[in-house]
Amino acid sequence: MDGNKSKRFLKNSFRFQLQSDSLPIGKTQLFRLYFQSNDDVFDMGFPFSGSFICVPIGTKQELKLLFILQLWYPLAHFEKGFQMNGSFVLKTPAFFAKQGMKTFLYSLFFVGISFFSGDILADDFTDGVQSYKNGQYQQALSSFEQGASRQDPRSEYALGILYQNGLVVKKDVERGLQLITRSANRGFARAQNYLGVMYYEGNGVEPNSDRAFEWYGKAAVQNYPDAEYNLGVMYALGKGTRQDFGEALKWLRKAAMHQLPEAQYGLGVMYARGLGVEKNPEQSAYWFGKAAKQGYLKAQNKMGVLYTEGTGVPRDEAKAFRWFTRAAEKGYAKAQYNLGILYENGKGTNADKTKAIGWFRKAAAQGNADAQKRLKTLKATS
Known part of the structure:
Protein backbone atom coordinates (compact mmCIF):
# COMPACT_ATOMS: atom_id res chain seq x y z
CA MET A 1 0.00 0.00 0.00
CA ILE A 120 4.03 15.70 10.31
CA LEU A 121 4.22 19.22 8.99
CA ALA A 122 5.91 22.08 10.81
CA ASP A 123 2.88 24.29 11.33
CA ASP A 124 1.17 25.79 14.33
CA PHE A 125 -1.61 23.24 14.48
CA THR A 126 0.62 20.17 14.42
CA ASP A 127 3.03 21.88 16.83
CA GLY A 128 0.07 22.40 19.15
CA VAL A 129 -0.94 18.77 18.84
CA GLN A 130 2.57 17.59 19.66
CA SER A 131 2.88 19.96 22.60
CA TYR A 132 -0.45 18.81 24.01
CA LYS A 133 0.62 15.21 23.67
CA ASN A 134 3.79 15.98 25.61
CA GLY A 135 1.82 17.63 28.40
CA GLN A 136 3.00 21.11 27.41
CA TYR A 137 -0.50 22.52 27.53
CA GLN A 138 0.39 26.21 27.58
CA GLN A 139 2.67 25.72 24.58
CA ALA A 140 -0.13 23.87 22.82
CA LEU A 141 -2.49 26.73 23.58
CA SER A 142 0.02 29.21 22.21
CA SER A 143 0.43 27.19 19.01
CA PHE A 144 -3.31 26.90 18.46
CA GLU A 145 -3.68 30.64 19.09
CA GLN A 146 -0.96 31.38 16.55
CA GLY A 147 -2.61 29.08 14.03
CA ALA A 148 -5.98 30.69 14.65
CA SER A 149 -4.46 34.15 14.18
CA ARG A 150 -3.29 32.93 10.76
CA GLN A 151 -6.83 31.83 9.94
CA ASP A 152 -6.07 28.10 10.04
CA PRO A 153 -9.53 26.50 10.48
CA ARG A 154 -8.08 23.44 12.24
CA SER A 155 -6.47 25.63 14.89
CA GLU A 156 -9.60 27.75 15.22
CA TYR A 157 -11.64 24.61 15.75
CA ALA A 158 -9.19 23.10 18.28
CA LEU A 159 -8.99 26.37 20.19
CA GLY A 160 -12.76 26.70 20.12
CA ILE A 161 -13.19 23.25 21.61
CA LEU A 162 -10.71 24.10 24.36
CA TYR A 163 -12.77 27.14 25.30
CA GLN A 164 -16.04 25.22 24.99
CA ASN A 165 -14.90 22.60 27.47
CA GLY A 166 -12.60 24.59 29.75
CA LEU A 167 -9.47 22.61 28.93
CA VAL A 168 -6.19 24.51 29.47
CA VAL A 169 -8.16 27.78 29.43
CA LYS A 170 -11.01 29.10 31.55
CA LYS A 171 -14.28 27.88 30.11
CA ASP A 172 -15.77 30.47 27.77
CA VAL A 173 -18.62 29.06 25.70
CA GLU A 174 -19.14 32.31 23.78
CA ARG A 175 -15.48 32.52 22.79
CA GLY A 176 -15.56 28.86 21.79
CA LEU A 177 -18.61 29.47 19.63
CA GLN A 178 -16.90 32.39 17.88
CA LEU A 179 -13.85 30.30 17.01
CA ILE A 180 -15.82 27.26 15.88
CA THR A 181 -18.04 29.50 13.75
CA ARG A 182 -14.97 31.04 12.09
CA SER A 183 -13.67 27.58 11.29
CA ALA A 184 -17.05 26.53 9.93
CA ASN A 185 -17.27 29.65 7.78
CA ARG A 186 -13.92 28.71 6.24
CA GLY A 187 -15.47 25.43 5.15
CA PHE A 188 -14.07 23.04 7.76
CA ALA A 189 -16.62 20.20 7.70
CA ARG A 190 -16.07 19.01 11.27
CA ALA A 191 -16.66 22.50 12.57
CA GLN A 192 -19.76 22.85 10.42
CA ASN A 193 -21.22 19.62 11.75
CA TYR A 194 -20.26 20.49 15.34
CA LEU A 195 -21.96 23.86 14.95
CA GLY A 196 -25.05 22.11 13.64
CA VAL A 197 -25.18 19.94 16.75
CA MET A 198 -24.75 23.02 18.95
CA TYR A 199 -27.74 24.70 17.32
CA TYR A 200 -29.82 21.53 17.37
CA GLU A 201 -29.19 20.86 21.06
CA GLY A 202 -28.98 24.48 22.21
CA ASN A 203 -25.46 23.92 23.50
CA GLY A 204 -24.09 27.42 24.10
CA VAL A 205 -26.63 28.94 21.71
CA GLU A 206 -30.38 29.23 21.48
CA PRO A 207 -31.81 26.07 19.90
CA ASN A 208 -32.41 26.71 16.23
CA SER A 209 -33.34 23.82 13.96
CA ASP A 210 -33.12 25.98 10.84
CA ARG A 211 -29.50 26.90 11.59
CA ALA A 212 -28.70 23.31 12.51
CA PHE A 213 -30.11 22.11 9.19
CA GLU A 214 -28.09 24.74 7.34
CA TRP A 215 -24.78 23.74 8.94
CA TYR A 216 -25.40 20.03 8.57
CA GLY A 217 -26.06 20.63 4.89
CA LYS A 218 -22.78 22.49 4.39
CA ALA A 219 -20.82 19.62 5.92
CA ALA A 220 -22.87 16.88 4.28
CA VAL A 221 -22.12 18.09 0.75
CA GLN A 222 -18.45 17.64 1.65
CA ASN A 223 -19.20 13.94 2.27
CA TYR A 224 -18.77 14.25 6.03
CA PRO A 225 -20.54 11.11 7.32
CA ASP A 226 -21.79 12.53 10.62
CA ALA A 227 -23.41 15.45 8.84
CA GLU A 228 -24.94 13.17 6.22
CA TYR A 229 -26.57 11.22 9.02
CA ASN A 230 -27.68 14.34 10.90
CA LEU A 231 -29.14 15.84 7.73
CA GLY A 232 -31.05 12.63 7.07
CA VAL A 233 -32.47 12.76 10.59
CA MET A 234 -33.57 16.37 10.09
CA TYR A 235 -35.45 15.41 6.91
CA ALA A 236 -37.01 12.40 8.65
CA LEU A 237 -38.23 14.52 11.56
CA GLY A 238 -39.10 17.62 9.57
CA LYS A 239 -36.75 19.69 11.73
CA GLY A 240 -35.43 22.85 10.09
CA THR A 241 -36.95 21.75 6.81
CA ARG A 242 -40.03 20.03 5.40
CA GLN A 243 -40.45 16.39 6.29
CA ASP A 244 -39.19 14.37 3.35
CA PHE A 245 -38.59 10.66 3.83
CA GLY A 246 -37.11 10.35 0.35
CA GLU A 247 -34.40 12.88 1.19
CA ALA A 248 -33.96 11.29 4.60
CA LEU A 249 -33.39 7.91 2.97
CA LYS A 250 -30.87 9.41 0.55
CA TRP A 251 -28.71 11.00 3.22
CA LEU A 252 -28.96 8.10 5.64
CA ARG A 253 -27.86 5.79 2.84
CA LYS A 254 -24.85 7.99 2.10
CA ALA A 255 -23.80 7.89 5.74
CA ALA A 256 -24.52 4.16 5.96
CA MET A 257 -22.28 3.55 2.96
CA HIS A 258 -19.60 5.39 4.91
CA GLN A 259 -20.09 2.67 7.56
CA LEU A 260 -21.74 4.91 10.14
CA PRO A 261 -23.67 2.43 12.31
CA GLU A 262 -26.37 4.78 13.51
CA ALA A 263 -27.14 5.56 9.85
CA GLN A 264 -27.23 1.85 9.09
CA TYR A 265 -29.65 1.43 11.97
CA GLY A 266 -31.70 4.35 10.64
CA LEU A 267 -31.92 2.69 7.23
CA GLY A 268 -33.14 -0.44 8.96
CA VAL A 269 -35.92 1.60 10.55
CA MET A 270 -36.84 3.15 7.20
CA TYR A 271 -37.15 -0.25 5.53
CA ALA A 272 -39.01 -1.72 8.51
CA ARG A 273 -41.62 1.06 8.52
CA GLY A 274 -41.76 1.75 4.79
CA LEU A 275 -40.62 5.36 5.13
CA GLY A 276 -39.50 6.73 1.77
CA VAL A 277 -39.28 3.18 0.45
CA GLU A 278 -41.42 0.04 0.32
CA LYS A 279 -41.39 -2.09 3.45
CA ASN A 280 -38.74 -4.75 3.18
CA PRO A 281 -38.07 -6.87 6.29
CA GLU A 282 -35.04 -8.53 4.72
CA GLN A 283 -33.39 -5.22 3.83
CA SER A 284 -34.29 -3.90 7.26
CA ALA A 285 -32.61 -6.88 8.93
CA TYR A 286 -29.60 -6.47 6.63
CA TRP A 287 -28.97 -2.90 7.75
CA PHE A 288 -29.69 -3.63 11.41
CA GLY A 289 -27.16 -6.43 11.12
CA LYS A 290 -24.53 -4.14 9.59
CA ALA A 291 -24.88 -1.76 12.53
CA ALA A 292 -24.93 -4.58 15.07
CA LYS A 293 -21.67 -6.01 13.77
CA GLN A 294 -20.04 -2.64 14.41
CA GLY A 295 -21.05 -2.80 18.06
CA TYR A 296 -24.08 -0.53 17.92
CA LEU A 297 -25.95 -1.70 21.02
CA LYS A 298 -29.42 -0.72 19.91
CA ALA A 299 -28.93 -2.69 16.70
CA GLN A 300 -27.59 -5.71 18.57
CA ASN A 301 -30.72 -5.74 20.70
CA LYS A 302 -32.83 -5.32 17.57
CA MET A 303 -31.17 -8.32 15.94
CA GLY A 304 -32.06 -10.33 19.02
CA VAL A 305 -35.67 -9.28 18.62
CA LEU A 306 -35.67 -10.13 14.89
CA TYR A 307 -34.25 -13.61 15.51
CA THR A 308 -36.78 -14.16 18.29
CA GLU A 309 -39.67 -13.19 16.00
CA GLY A 310 -38.29 -14.52 12.73
CA THR A 311 -38.76 -11.12 11.08
CA GLY A 312 -36.54 -10.63 8.02
CA VAL A 313 -34.38 -13.53 9.19
CA PRO A 314 -35.11 -17.18 10.01
CA ARG A 315 -36.29 -17.62 13.57
CA ASP A 316 -33.32 -18.67 15.68
CA GLU A 317 -33.51 -18.34 19.45
CA ALA A 318 -29.86 -19.31 19.91
CA LYS A 319 -28.78 -16.37 17.73
CA ALA A 320 -31.23 -14.14 19.55
CA PHE A 321 -29.62 -15.20 22.82
CA ARG A 322 -26.14 -14.33 21.49
CA TRP A 323 -27.18 -10.88 20.27
CA PHE A 324 -29.02 -10.02 23.48
CA THR A 325 -26.00 -11.18 25.48
CA ARG A 326 -23.59 -8.97 23.53
CA ALA A 327 -25.67 -5.86 24.12
CA ALA A 328 -26.62 -6.76 27.69
CA GLU A 329 -23.03 -7.28 28.77
CA LYS A 330 -22.27 -3.74 27.58
CA GLY A 331 -25.06 -2.31 29.69
CA TYR A 332 -27.95 -1.91 27.25
CA ALA A 333 -31.04 -2.09 29.47
CA LYS A 334 -33.53 -3.39 26.90
CA ALA A 335 -31.18 -6.22 25.99
CA GLN A 336 -30.69 -7.02 29.67
CA TYR A 337 -34.44 -7.35 30.07
CA ASN A 338 -34.77 -9.45 26.91
CA LEU A 339 -31.93 -11.69 28.02
CA GLY A 340 -33.68 -12.16 31.35
CA ILE A 341 -36.81 -13.30 29.52
CA LEU A 342 -34.83 -15.90 27.57
CA TYR A 343 -33.25 -17.23 30.76
CA GLU A 344 -36.62 -17.29 32.51
CA ASN A 345 -38.28 -19.25 29.71
CA GLY A 346 -35.32 -21.36 28.63
CA LYS A 347 -35.34 -19.96 25.10
CA GLY A 348 -32.03 -20.17 23.25
CA THR A 349 -30.37 -21.33 26.47
CA ASN A 350 -31.06 -23.44 29.52
CA ALA A 351 -33.67 -22.05 31.88
CA ASP A 352 -32.04 -20.30 34.83
CA LYS A 353 -34.26 -18.25 37.12
CA THR A 354 -31.32 -16.90 39.11
CA LYS A 355 -29.67 -15.49 35.98
CA ALA A 356 -33.01 -14.19 34.76
CA ILE A 357 -33.53 -12.25 37.98
CA GLY A 358 -29.95 -10.99 37.82
CA TRP A 359 -30.49 -9.50 34.36
CA PHE A 360 -33.89 -8.09 35.31
CA ARG A 361 -32.23 -6.33 38.24
CA LYS A 362 -29.55 -4.84 36.01
CA ALA A 363 -32.17 -3.53 33.62
CA ALA A 364 -34.43 -2.31 36.42
CA ALA A 365 -31.54 -0.39 37.99
CA GLN A 366 -31.35 1.60 34.75
CA GLY A 367 -35.04 2.44 34.94
CA ASN A 368 -36.37 -0.21 32.56
CA ALA A 369 -40.08 -0.36 33.42
CA ASP A 370 -40.63 -3.84 31.98
CA ALA A 371 -37.85 -5.26 34.14
CA GLN A 372 -39.16 -3.50 37.23
CA LYS A 373 -42.63 -4.90 36.60
CA ARG A 374 -41.27 -8.39 35.99
CA LEU A 375 -39.33 -8.35 39.25
CA LYS A 376 -42.45 -7.38 41.18
CA THR A 377 -44.38 -10.21 39.54
CA LEU A 378 -41.68 -12.75 40.33
CA LYS A 379 -41.49 -11.55 43.91
CA ALA A 380 -45.26 -11.81 44.32
CA THR A 381 -45.35 -15.37 42.98
CA SER A 382 -42.29 -16.69 44.80
Whole structure:
Protein backbone atom coordinates (compact mmCIF):
# COMPACT_ATOMS: atom_id res chain seq x y z
CA MET A 1 0.00 0.00 0.00
CA ASP A 2 1.73 3.22 -1.12
CA GLY A 3 1.85 6.30 1.10
CA ASN A 4 -0.80 8.33 -0.72
CA LYS A 5 -3.14 5.37 -0.95
CA SER A 6 -2.73 4.62 2.73
CA LYS A 7 -3.46 8.23 3.63
CA ARG A 8 -6.63 8.18 1.54
CA PHE A 9 -7.65 4.90 3.15
CA LEU A 10 -7.17 6.25 6.64
CA LYS A 11 -9.04 9.45 5.93
CA ASN A 12 -11.92 7.48 4.47
CA SER A 13 -11.91 4.89 7.23
CA PHE A 14 -12.38 7.25 10.17
CA ARG A 15 -15.76 6.97 11.74
CA PHE A 16 -17.18 9.40 14.30
CA GLN A 17 -20.27 7.69 15.53
CA LEU A 18 -23.06 9.41 17.35
CA GLN A 19 -25.23 6.82 19.05
CA SER A 20 -28.64 7.82 20.36
CA ASP A 21 -31.38 6.06 22.24
CA SER A 22 -33.74 7.49 19.64
CA LEU A 23 -33.16 8.20 15.98
CA PRO A 24 -32.14 11.87 16.26
CA ILE A 25 -28.86 13.37 17.29
CA GLY A 26 -27.95 13.43 20.97
CA LYS A 27 -27.03 11.75 24.16
CA THR A 28 -24.32 9.18 23.57
CA GLN A 29 -21.30 9.37 21.36
CA LEU A 30 -19.25 6.49 20.21
CA PHE A 31 -15.93 6.82 18.44
CA ARG A 32 -14.54 4.09 16.27
CA LEU A 33 -11.35 4.18 14.25
CA TYR A 34 -10.41 1.50 11.78
CA PHE A 35 -6.85 1.13 10.59
CA GLN A 36 -5.81 -1.49 8.05
CA SER A 37 -2.50 -2.72 6.74
CA ASN A 38 -2.96 -5.49 4.19
CA ASP A 39 -5.43 -7.90 5.83
CA ASP A 40 -4.84 -6.84 9.42
CA VAL A 41 -7.16 -4.52 11.26
CA PHE A 42 -6.76 -2.32 14.29
CA ASP A 43 -10.11 -1.72 15.91
CA MET A 44 -10.84 0.52 18.86
CA GLY A 45 -13.89 2.15 20.32
CA PHE A 46 -15.04 3.82 23.49
CA PRO A 47 -18.44 5.17 24.52
CA PHE A 48 -19.29 8.68 25.55
CA SER A 49 -22.28 10.33 27.13
CA GLY A 50 -23.55 13.89 27.14
CA SER A 51 -23.00 16.70 24.69
CA PHE A 52 -19.36 16.51 23.74
CA ILE A 53 -18.38 15.94 27.37
CA CYS A 54 -17.25 12.49 28.41
CA VAL A 55 -19.33 11.55 31.42
CA PRO A 56 -17.81 8.12 32.17
CA ILE A 57 -14.33 9.62 31.95
CA GLY A 58 -14.56 12.10 34.76
CA THR A 59 -11.26 13.85 35.43
CA LYS A 60 -9.60 16.60 33.47
CA GLN A 61 -6.46 14.49 33.24
CA GLU A 62 -8.46 11.74 31.58
CA LEU A 63 -9.95 14.27 29.19
CA LYS A 64 -6.44 15.44 28.40
CA LEU A 65 -5.41 11.86 27.75
CA LEU A 66 -8.35 11.64 25.42
CA PHE A 67 -7.41 14.88 23.72
CA ILE A 68 -4.66 13.20 21.79
CA LEU A 69 -3.92 9.65 20.87
CA GLN A 70 -1.01 8.95 18.59
CA LEU A 71 -1.31 5.80 16.54
CA TRP A 72 1.66 4.39 14.68
CA TYR A 73 0.74 3.02 11.29
CA PRO A 74 3.12 0.34 9.98
CA LEU A 75 3.04 -0.43 6.29
CA ALA A 76 3.57 -4.11 6.97
CA HIS A 77 1.37 -5.12 9.83
CA PHE A 78 -0.93 -3.95 12.60
CA GLU A 79 -2.38 -6.33 15.17
CA LYS A 80 -5.50 -5.62 17.14
CA GLY A 81 -4.60 -3.12 19.81
CA PHE A 82 -7.04 -2.36 22.57
CA GLN A 83 -10.59 -1.46 23.34
CA MET A 84 -11.83 1.05 25.86
CA ASN A 85 -14.97 0.73 27.91
CA GLY A 86 -16.88 3.44 29.74
CA SER A 87 -14.66 2.90 32.75
CA PHE A 88 -11.64 3.93 30.67
CA VAL A 89 -9.99 0.56 31.37
CA LEU A 90 -7.93 -1.00 28.63
CA LYS A 91 -9.08 -4.51 27.83
CA THR A 92 -5.66 -5.13 26.35
CA PRO A 93 -2.91 -3.01 27.89
CA ALA A 94 -1.05 -1.72 24.89
CA PHE A 95 -0.69 -1.38 21.16
CA PHE A 96 0.84 -4.37 19.42
CA ALA A 97 2.72 -2.58 16.70
CA LYS A 98 5.62 -4.04 14.76
CA GLN A 99 8.98 -2.29 14.58
CA GLY A 100 10.53 -0.82 11.46
CA MET A 101 7.63 1.48 10.61
CA LYS A 102 8.39 3.79 7.73
CA THR A 103 5.52 6.22 7.99
CA PHE A 104 2.79 7.03 10.44
CA LEU A 105 -0.41 8.92 10.78
CA TYR A 106 -1.73 10.17 14.02
CA SER A 107 -5.25 10.85 15.12
CA LEU A 108 -6.21 13.64 17.47
CA PHE A 109 -9.20 12.74 19.59
CA PHE A 110 -10.46 15.86 21.28
CA VAL A 111 -13.79 15.50 23.08
CA GLY A 112 -15.63 14.76 19.90
CA ILE A 113 -13.28 15.70 17.06
CA SER A 114 -10.55 14.12 15.02
CA PHE A 115 -7.94 15.58 12.75
CA PHE A 116 -5.81 13.61 10.35
CA SER A 117 -2.34 14.65 9.25
CA GLY A 118 -0.11 12.65 6.99
CA ASP A 119 3.59 13.13 7.55
CA ILE A 120 4.03 15.70 10.31
CA LEU A 121 4.22 19.22 8.99
CA ALA A 122 5.91 22.08 10.81
CA ASP A 123 2.88 24.29 11.33
CA ASP A 124 1.17 25.79 14.33
CA PHE A 125 -1.61 23.24 14.48
CA THR A 126 0.62 20.17 14.42
CA ASP A 127 3.03 21.88 16.83
CA GLY A 128 0.07 22.40 19.15
CA VAL A 129 -0.94 18.77 18.84
CA GLN A 130 2.57 17.59 19.66
CA SER A 131 2.88 19.96 22.60
CA TYR A 132 -0.45 18.81 24.01
CA LYS A 133 0.62 15.21 23.67
CA ASN A 134 3.79 15.98 25.61
CA GLY A 135 1.82 17.63 28.40
CA GLN A 136 3.00 21.11 27.41
CA TYR A 137 -0.50 22.52 27.53
CA GLN A 138 0.39 26.21 27.58
CA GLN A 139 2.67 25.72 24.58
CA ALA A 140 -0.13 23.87 22.82
CA LEU A 141 -2.49 26.73 23.58
CA SER A 142 0.02 29.21 22.21
CA SER A 143 0.43 27.19 19.01
CA PHE A 144 -3.31 26.90 18.46
CA GLU A 145 -3.68 30.64 19.09
CA GLN A 146 -0.96 31.38 16.55
CA GLY A 147 -2.61 29.08 14.03
CA ALA A 148 -5.98 30.69 14.65
CA SER A 149 -4.46 34.15 14.18
CA ARG A 150 -3.29 32.93 10.76
CA GLN A 151 -6.83 31.83 9.94
CA ASP A 152 -6.07 28.10 10.04
CA PRO A 153 -9.53 26.50 10.48
CA ARG A 154 -8.08 23.44 12.24
CA SER A 155 -6.47 25.63 14.89
CA GLU A 156 -9.60 27.75 15.22
CA TYR A 157 -11.64 24.61 15.75
CA ALA A 158 -9.19 23.10 18.28
CA LEU A 159 -8.99 26.37 20.19
CA GLY A 160 -12.76 26.70 20.12
CA ILE A 161 -13.19 23.25 21.61
CA LEU A 162 -10.71 24.10 24.36
CA TYR A 163 -12.77 27.14 25.30
CA GLN A 164 -16.04 25.22 24.99
CA ASN A 165 -14.90 22.60 27.47
CA GLY A 166 -12.60 24.59 29.75
CA LEU A 167 -9.47 22.61 28.93
CA VAL A 168 -6.19 24.51 29.47
CA VAL A 169 -8.16 27.78 29.43
CA LYS A 170 -11.01 29.10 31.55
CA LYS A 171 -14.28 27.88 30.11
CA ASP A 172 -15.77 30.47 27.77
CA VAL A 173 -18.62 29.06 25.70
CA GLU A 174 -19.14 32.31 23.78
CA ARG A 175 -15.48 32.52 22.79
CA GLY A 176 -15.56 28.86 21.79
CA LEU A 177 -18.61 29.47 19.63
CA GLN A 178 -16.90 32.39 17.88
CA LEU A 179 -13.85 30.30 17.01
CA ILE A 180 -15.82 27.26 15.88
CA THR A 181 -18.04 29.50 13.75
CA ARG A 182 -14.97 31.04 12.09
CA SER A 183 -13.67 27.58 11.29
CA ALA A 184 -17.05 26.53 9.93
CA ASN A 185 -17.27 29.65 7.78
CA ARG A 186 -13.92 28.71 6.24
CA GLY A 187 -15.47 25.43 5.15
CA PHE A 188 -14.07 23.04 7.76
CA ALA A 189 -16.62 20.20 7.70
CA ARG A 190 -16.07 19.01 11.27
CA ALA A 191 -16.66 22.50 12.57
CA GLN A 192 -19.76 22.85 10.42
CA ASN A 193 -21.22 19.62 11.75
CA TYR A 194 -20.26 20.49 15.34
CA LEU A 195 -21.96 23.86 14.95
CA GLY A 196 -25.05 22.11 13.64
CA VAL A 197 -25.18 19.94 16.75
CA MET A 198 -24.75 23.02 18.95
CA TYR A 199 -27.74 24.70 17.32
CA TYR A 200 -29.82 21.53 17.37
CA GLU A 201 -29.19 20.86 21.06
CA GLY A 202 -28.98 24.48 22.21
CA ASN A 203 -25.46 23.92 23.50
CA GLY A 204 -24.09 27.42 24.10
CA VAL A 205 -26.63 28.94 21.71
CA GLU A 206 -30.38 29.23 21.48
CA PRO A 207 -31.81 26.07 19.90
CA ASN A 208 -32.41 26.71 16.23
CA SER A 209 -33.34 23.82 13.96
CA ASP A 210 -33.12 25.98 10.84
CA ARG A 211 -29.50 26.90 11.59
CA ALA A 212 -28.70 23.31 12.51
CA PHE A 213 -30.11 22.11 9.19
CA GLU A 214 -28.09 24.74 7.34
CA TRP A 215 -24.78 23.74 8.94
CA TYR A 216 -25.40 20.03 8.57
CA GLY A 217 -26.06 20.63 4.89
CA LYS A 218 -22.78 22.49 4.39
CA ALA A 219 -20.82 19.62 5.92
CA ALA A 220 -22.87 16.88 4.28
CA VAL A 221 -22.12 18.09 0.75
CA GLN A 222 -18.45 17.64 1.65
CA ASN A 223 -19.20 13.94 2.27
CA TYR A 224 -18.77 14.25 6.03
CA PRO A 225 -20.54 11.11 7.32
CA ASP A 226 -21.79 12.53 10.62
CA ALA A 227 -23.41 15.45 8.84
CA GLU A 228 -24.94 13.17 6.22
CA TYR A 229 -26.57 11.22 9.02
CA ASN A 230 -27.68 14.34 10.90
CA LEU A 231 -29.14 15.84 7.73
CA GLY A 232 -31.05 12.63 7.07
CA VAL A 233 -32.47 12.76 10.59
CA MET A 234 -33.57 16.37 10.09
CA TYR A 235 -35.45 15.41 6.91
CA ALA A 236 -37.01 12.40 8.65
CA LEU A 237 -38.23 14.52 11.56
CA GLY A 238 -39.10 17.62 9.57
CA LYS A 239 -36.75 19.69 11.73
CA GLY A 240 -35.43 22.85 10.09
CA THR A 241 -36.95 21.75 6.81
CA ARG A 242 -40.03 20.03 5.40
CA GLN A 243 -40.45 16.39 6.29
CA ASP A 244 -39.19 14.37 3.35
CA PHE A 245 -38.59 10.66 3.83
CA GLY A 246 -37.11 10.35 0.35
CA GLU A 247 -34.40 12.88 1.19
CA ALA A 248 -33.96 11.29 4.60
CA LEU A 249 -33.39 7.91 2.97
CA LYS A 250 -30.87 9.41 0.55
CA TRP A 251 -28.71 11.00 3.22
CA LEU A 252 -28.96 8.10 5.64
CA ARG A 253 -27.86 5.79 2.84
CA LYS A 254 -24.85 7.99 2.10
CA ALA A 255 -23.80 7.89 5.74
CA ALA A 256 -24.52 4.16 5.96
CA MET A 257 -22.28 3.55 2.96
CA HIS A 258 -19.60 5.39 4.91
CA GLN A 259 -20.09 2.67 7.56
CA LEU A 260 -21.74 4.91 10.14
CA PRO A 261 -23.67 2.43 12.31
CA GLU A 262 -26.37 4.78 13.51
CA ALA A 263 -27.14 5.56 9.85
CA GLN A 264 -27.23 1.85 9.09
CA TYR A 265 -29.65 1.43 11.97
CA GLY A 266 -31.70 4.35 10.64
CA LEU A 267 -31.92 2.69 7.23
CA GLY A 268 -33.14 -0.44 8.96
CA VAL A 269 -35.92 1.60 10.55
CA MET A 270 -36.84 3.15 7.20
CA TYR A 271 -37.15 -0.25 5.53
CA ALA A 272 -39.01 -1.72 8.51
CA ARG A 273 -41.62 1.06 8.52
CA GLY A 274 -41.76 1.75 4.79
CA LEU A 275 -40.62 5.36 5.13
CA GLY A 276 -39.50 6.73 1.77
CA VAL A 277 -39.28 3.18 0.45
CA GLU A 278 -41.42 0.04 0.32
CA LYS A 279 -41.39 -2.09 3.45
CA ASN A 280 -38.74 -4.75 3.18
CA PRO A 281 -38.07 -6.87 6.29
CA GLU A 282 -35.04 -8.53 4.72
CA GLN A 283 -33.39 -5.22 3.83
CA SER A 284 -34.29 -3.90 7.26
CA ALA A 285 -32.61 -6.88 8.93
CA TYR A 286 -29.60 -6.47 6.63
CA TRP A 287 -28.97 -2.90 7.75
CA PHE A 288 -29.69 -3.63 11.41
CA GLY A 289 -27.16 -6.43 11.12
CA LYS A 290 -24.53 -4.14 9.59
CA ALA A 291 -24.88 -1.76 12.53
CA ALA A 292 -24.93 -4.58 15.07
CA LYS A 293 -21.67 -6.01 13.77
CA GLN A 294 -20.04 -2.64 14.41
CA GLY A 295 -21.05 -2.80 18.06
CA TYR A 296 -24.08 -0.53 17.92
CA LEU A 297 -25.95 -1.70 21.02
CA LYS A 298 -29.42 -0.72 19.91
CA ALA A 299 -28.93 -2.69 16.70
CA GLN A 300 -27.59 -5.71 18.57
CA ASN A 301 -30.72 -5.74 20.70
CA LYS A 302 -32.83 -5.32 17.57
CA MET A 303 -31.17 -8.32 15.94
CA GLY A 304 -32.06 -10.33 19.02
CA VAL A 305 -35.67 -9.28 18.62
CA LEU A 306 -35.67 -10.13 14.89
CA TYR A 307 -34.25 -13.61 15.51
CA THR A 308 -36.78 -14.16 18.29
CA GLU A 309 -39.67 -13.19 16.00
CA GLY A 310 -38.29 -14.52 12.73
CA THR A 311 -38.76 -11.12 11.08
CA GLY A 312 -36.54 -10.63 8.02
CA VAL A 313 -34.38 -13.53 9.19
CA PRO A 314 -35.11 -17.18 10.01
CA ARG A 315 -36.29 -17.62 13.57
CA ASP A 316 -33.32 -18.67 15.68
CA GLU A 317 -33.51 -18.34 19.45
CA ALA A 318 -29.86 -19.31 19.91
CA LYS A 319 -28.78 -16.37 17.73
CA ALA A 320 -31.23 -14.14 19.55
CA PHE A 321 -29.62 -15.20 22.82
CA ARG A 322 -26.14 -14.33 21.49
CA TRP A 323 -27.18 -10.88 20.27
CA PHE A 324 -29.02 -10.02 23.48
CA THR A 325 -26.00 -11.18 25.48
CA ARG A 326 -23.59 -8.97 23.53
CA ALA A 327 -25.67 -5.86 24.12
CA ALA A 328 -26.62 -6.76 27.69
CA GLU A 329 -23.03 -7.28 28.77
CA LYS A 330 -22.27 -3.74 27.58
CA GLY A 331 -25.06 -2.31 29.69
CA TYR A 332 -27.95 -1.91 27.25
CA ALA A 333 -31.04 -2.09 29.47
CA LYS A 334 -33.53 -3.39 26.90
CA ALA A 335 -31.18 -6.22 25.99
CA GLN A 336 -30.69 -7.02 29.67
CA TYR A 337 -34.44 -7.35 30.07
CA ASN A 338 -34.77 -9.45 26.91
CA LEU A 339 -31.93 -11.69 28.02
CA GLY A 340 -33.68 -12.16 31.35
CA ILE A 341 -36.81 -13.30 29.52
CA LEU A 342 -34.83 -15.90 27.57
CA TYR A 343 -33.25 -17.23 30.76
CA GLU A 344 -36.62 -17.29 32.51
CA ASN A 345 -38.28 -19.25 29.71
CA GLY A 346 -35.32 -21.36 28.63
CA LYS A 347 -35.34 -19.96 25.10
CA GLY A 348 -32.03 -20.17 23.25
CA THR A 349 -30.37 -21.33 26.47
CA ASN A 350 -31.06 -23.44 29.52
CA ALA A 351 -33.67 -22.05 31.88
CA ASP A 352 -32.04 -20.30 34.83
CA LYS A 353 -34.26 -18.25 37.12
CA THR A 354 -31.32 -16.90 39.11
CA LYS A 355 -29.67 -15.49 35.98
CA ALA A 356 -33.01 -14.19 34.76
CA ILE A 357 -33.53 -12.25 37.98
CA GLY A 358 -29.95 -10.99 37.82
CA TRP A 359 -30.49 -9.50 34.36
CA PHE A 360 -33.89 -8.09 35.31
CA ARG A 361 -32.23 -6.33 38.24
CA LYS A 362 -29.55 -4.84 36.01
CA ALA A 363 -32.17 -3.53 33.62
CA ALA A 364 -34.43 -2.31 36.42
CA ALA A 365 -31.54 -0.39 37.99
CA GLN A 366 -31.35 1.60 34.75
CA GLY A 367 -35.04 2.44 34.94
CA ASN A 368 -36.37 -0.21 32.56
CA ALA A 369 -40.08 -0.36 33.42
CA ASP A 370 -40.63 -3.84 31.98
CA ALA A 371 -37.85 -5.26 34.14
CA GLN A 372 -39.16 -3.50 37.23
CA LYS A 373 -42.63 -4.90 36.60
CA ARG A 374 -41.27 -8.39 35.99
CA LEU A 375 -39.33 -8.35 39.25
CA LYS A 376 -42.45 -7.38 41.18
CA THR A 377 -44.38 -10.21 39.54
CA LEU A 378 -41.68 -12.75 40.33
CA LYS A 379 -41.49 -11.55 43.91
CA ALA A 380 -45.26 -11.81 44.32
CA THR A 381 -45.35 -15.37 42.98
CA SER A 382 -42.29 -16.69 44.80
